[in-house]
Amino acid sequence: MKCEEQTPKDPIDLLPPATQIGENTFGCLVDGESFTPDGSPNSFSGSYNFHDGGYDLIVGGGNSQKDEISGVSVGTESLSINTGEKYSLFTRTSGNAYGSVYRSSNTSYTSSEYSGELFISKHDPENRIISGTFWYDIKDAFGDVHEIREGRFDIKY
Template identity: 40%
Template sequence: MKKIILLLLITFTLSCCNKDDDTPSNPVDQLPQATQIGANTFGCLLDGVVFKPGNVSNPLDAQYQLINGSFYFSLDAARRYDNSNYISIGLGTLNLELFQGNIYPLLEQEDGKANGSFFYNTSITYTSINKTGELKITKLDQVNNIISGTFWFDIIDSQGVFHQIRDGRFDVQYTN
């Protein structure tokens, strides 16, 4: 009888342990799934830490527009942290039509190029010829206004701090 009570006590004690099994230990596994359905998701690793938009009134905004015969793409994901720091990570093109399956180098914010951006509190910086990255469009559905893709880039913020943005993915419905 003592063995049964001891066995029940051990079983009960082990079942009470709260091991947070819902949160994966690998940061990449904490990013949203790489879908292509217009799920309005965005995530990446910012210096190895998970970055997802939130805590602001418009955390995710996407546009792909044809203006005067030229295409412009803008994707902005913003987050305000508890200490009031505001960070936004963005992707954009100026006068550049996007195609599903294509990979675009993230360079300067110039006509005919794609770029990455990093906004911290009050200052924005862009990718450059020296600090670059890539944007891959995995889906572009201009009937249902869905654009999905992956990205990565390096950037130096306005304070001279180097940042690595890695394993980026997005699946958004855009306005045109």
């Protein structure tokens, strides 16, 4: 059998499965191409901590092998999350959820003009598991607009 027949043709097939068991996975499509952490030290982050009177969620991945976008993340700032809730991704300010991309040493965040949605499919504080999905549009520091789609994560914090 040829190797190319075993390689998924659809970029979404290269993303981690959408689990809810604390697998510490992260992935999405960036402008139609699969994006996952590259496995190098610090290429994945997933935490949910109490800070300055509220909870901050941060889930993201880095991939130094990608040409343009080398980091993608979603998070909340001083905003508690709940299973089954949807959160609009706007600016990175207290009480909001947001998305970000990292490109050429510049971090850009979602805004009122370029936004999206974060859905928490599971938050189990007892077992410290958070799983969810996300999508957003974002304008980077160079003026390019990117589509982040089919995002998924499953963390044990």
